[in-house]
Amino acid sequence: MALRRYRVLENLVAGPYATLTVSGEVAPSSPGQFYMVRGDWGADPLLNRPLSILGEDPARGLLRFLVKEVGEGTRRLRALEAGESLWALGPLGRPFPDPPAGTAALVGGGVGVPPLVYLARRLQERGHHLVFFQGARTACDVLALEELQEAGVAPVLCTEDGSLGERGLVTAPLARRLAEFSSVYACGPEGMLKAVQALCTGKVPSYLSLEARMGCGYGVCLGCVVAVERNGRRGYERVCEEGPVFEGEVIRWT
């Protein structure tokens, strides 16, 4: 594996969001995995940025990301134009585990949506039942609706201001319908993940995909750790290597 050069084929920008399609050598991945990404810039910004895989087509050498501009690195990624280069290392990290029989709940918010879109597509392909919950602040922040439609998924939408779907947090409909699900997959802001963890613990297996600042993205710097507790023992685990997906019960928020 190596940091590889990809060519930007298309970059669809909408507000702070950009949906990038790049082409190059693509190794098959699983939903929940990510790449460490940078543009053709110098030492500033220095580090690669972790981005979840939104979709891929290894046979055609295609890879897709959905980026939200939040700082300098994502600002530059969002500004990429067709023909420019993108450098990426991956796929990295441990993917979402396969769901048990029954219906899976996928709960996403913000830039937590892309890996769940990828997961939804995979589950649909395999005929696995799922309900996709997406929460956002307002209608403009609801993401990847086309991709979901393509995958045959009709998401349950919630916006904090009620501008699209149900008004309020996405955890409200999840809570109401929790009994329907044999597994819950969540990715999004920490507040959402904490709420999902609280809802699910002791009731239904949950898998949370976490974010952390990453130095390397492949396990060697120990920069991305999160506190976990397994079998009564506390310790730190690497979001890039043991994660980004963790069983909901093990996470100890700090």
Add this chain to the structure above:
Amino acid sequence: MALRRYRVLENLVAGPYATLTVSGEVAPSSPGQFYMVRGDWGADPLLNRPLSILGEDPARGLLRFLVKEVGEGTRRLRALEAGESLWALGPLGRPFPDPPAGTAALVGGGVGVPPLVYLARRLQERGHHLVFFQGARTACDVLALEELQEAGVAPVLCTEDGSLGERGLVTAPLARRLAEFSSVYACGPEGMLKAVQALCTGKVPSYLSLEARMGCGYGVCLGCVVAVERNGRRGYERVCEEGPVFEGEVIRWT
């Protein structure tokens, strides 16, 4: 004066060279002056790059540069595309002085050519006689021929490999014709400037435009000094402020 944003209107790339036309607020300048320039990048590269003015049209807010790619900064400047931003501070430095009556020799090589093209245009406009000598390694490195033609100047060309014009160094025809000139203006590689200085000293006033690494470009860092001797006293002067144009006799090469 401030670091101002300009928009790239056109960038004509030929080999390592790029002729940039940018638009923005342009204060009138004189030939020999320069701007400190950067692109829309972060802290790497950190410093602005000095570029001579190739031409300008303050009324229409146009400014032109001719850049040769030699390192990271010029690589990025050469890669600029129409619509992108360029930041520039200027005009800076002391310009070429007005020539005395008679014919002026303009002797340029490499990225020393742009300020002399600007000077030639000004002198032509005022009906001042001049002969333009341009030296280059090979035909591909002969610069700004169209601009010179537009200005009504037919340059004397020399290439080291004889692929265009006379074979050899540009100082050879200058030496042969030195008696024709009442002043000599030179800008180019150090070797050329040294040869011009040696030819002219004691015979004809010469003005050399120097290059030096620059921190600020406007006189405050003292990073760009060159050793000079005036009235028997040695000292350092700033290429950005006392220069870039110096009387040939005062320069003490180190």
Add this chain to the structure above:
Amino acid sequence: MDVDLSVTVGTVRLRNPLLLASGCCGYGLDMEPYLDLSRLGGVCLKGLSLKGSEGNPPPRIWETRGGMINAIGLQNIGVEAFLKEKAPLLRKVDTVFVANFYGHTVEEYAEAARLLGGEPCLGALEMNVSCPNIQAGGIHFGTDPDVLHRVTEACRKATPKPLWVKLSPNASDPVAVARAAEAAGADALSCTNTLPAMAIDPEARTFRIRNKVGGLSGPALKPVALRIAYQVSRAVKIPVVGIGGIATAGDALEFLLAGASAFQVGTALFVDPTCPYAILDGIEDYCRRHGIPRVRDLRGALRGEEEGEIRCSG
């Protein structure tokens, strides 16, 4: 909301916390095409020595990743010429001028302090102690607490003007040197000067800078200077002036929050001589957003300070 940008550094009152750093703005007047100096907190002038210096032979500067190295060699016109030629012009400008100065012996420092101390246009004197002490085998004045105490004390005795000591970041224990300067009567500590650094040209197999070693400044230096400003401001009672890689309002706020009373902008002026305006605007905007009526309330206003001891990095 109106934000009060004024701060004090000891007894020196500044219109706002931004000063131009020494060596990056000439003798002040060189900045006038770009900046209205009376809109700044103050201006630290190029380092002066008793007899002046022609500086080092070129090349004197080199760019590095996120920074630059300089070995100007403290080129300056000398205290006397400054007082005669420059000071009269500065007297007409409504800002706080700080004379940066250095010497090669304790006596030279003290004499420069005495002479500059008599100049009314100067609001403070700033000692550059990142200089080799020729009486002590070239060890820098600023890295040994005892040596620093001696030279600071000598300057303290030589002038009643506010005396700022500009610390070198190249001290294993910045707190020890800071305390030495405080004990010797310094009124404030400027943190920090440049870090000794080097660059080599592999193709030519030679040094990028004729002097071999120069000082690293710019964004690359910031995290180190900030750490020192933090450590020092927690260890002394006199005010700290933060310096090192400040280019944006965010950078400046980091130093204020770390404990600095004011800050200086150096290398960033090379990139954009008008950046002080943007920095000040950014600070004002920040105060407004955070409901902070006086910039001076930001000093050291960090949360989570109490928590735990500092452990290993690596």
Add this chain to the structure above:
Amino acid sequence: MDVDLSVTVGTVRLRNPLLLASGCCGYGLDMEPYLDLSRLGGVCLKGLSLKGSEGNPPPRIWETRGGMINAIGLQNIGVEAFLKEKAPLLRKVDTVFVANFYGHTVEEYAEAARLLGGEPCLGALEMNVSCPNIQAGGIHFGTDPDVLHRVTEACRKATPKPLWVKLSPNASDPVAVARAAEAAGADALSCTNTLPAMAIDPEARTFRIRNKVGGLSGPALKPVALRIAYQVSRAVKIPVVGIGGIATAGDALEFLLAGASAFQVGTALFVDPTCPYAILDGIEDYCRRHGIPRVRDLRGALRGEEEGEIRCSG
């Protein structure tokens, strides 16, 4: 022209001068998806301590201009677990492994050296002395020559293995600490570790790193580390291993020309784990272009060395 890339660091022979830096390649095996370790000069493993450490609470890293700050807190599995679980796997890999280690007391250092010294897969031991000495009020082992002499001597007595001492760049007088390590029996000096640094989040008014202070690495550090590698290699007889911001062949050549016998690549691995290949190719190409048959001939091969004394910067 064939270029001989092999070098020696004291008695340790390396296939080429490139080693992976400690803390940037885990326990070596973590790099195997990216690098064939047998094509490298060597691999410095994550710093080990007698009892292991769970490291610091997150956040542990922050990016700065041209660099990064880390406060991992030397998280490690401990010497014993390393010898039992990792070492047997390393024995099968044909490269020089260097065990980086640290302690909080002289005794801990010596005991770790003794235990690691018995492991056949290790070609050398590297002492990380940028750690607080709890017996001496938290002063780092690496900044005081006497303390460094004591701890180095203790390790020297504990093992016959080649012993490298990794210097902190945070020493006012790196030559003094380097000589102390040499006098105490070190076989080589690794120059350098990270610089203590800080970053603050103005919006949250808190530290970017939970530990407040961390170590600055990456390109921003290079000019400082290079200066130290140069100073130290001129002052001691034992070999120097250059470290700090090396990301390209040009960076590595700077360290070799400054006087290093070999070099380590750390932070650059985070950006591109296969960069060692590009660096080695670039060095080979450089040697070919310059007609240099053996990489080891580059060591300290600068021109213009004799010229003048080093004067003030600034």
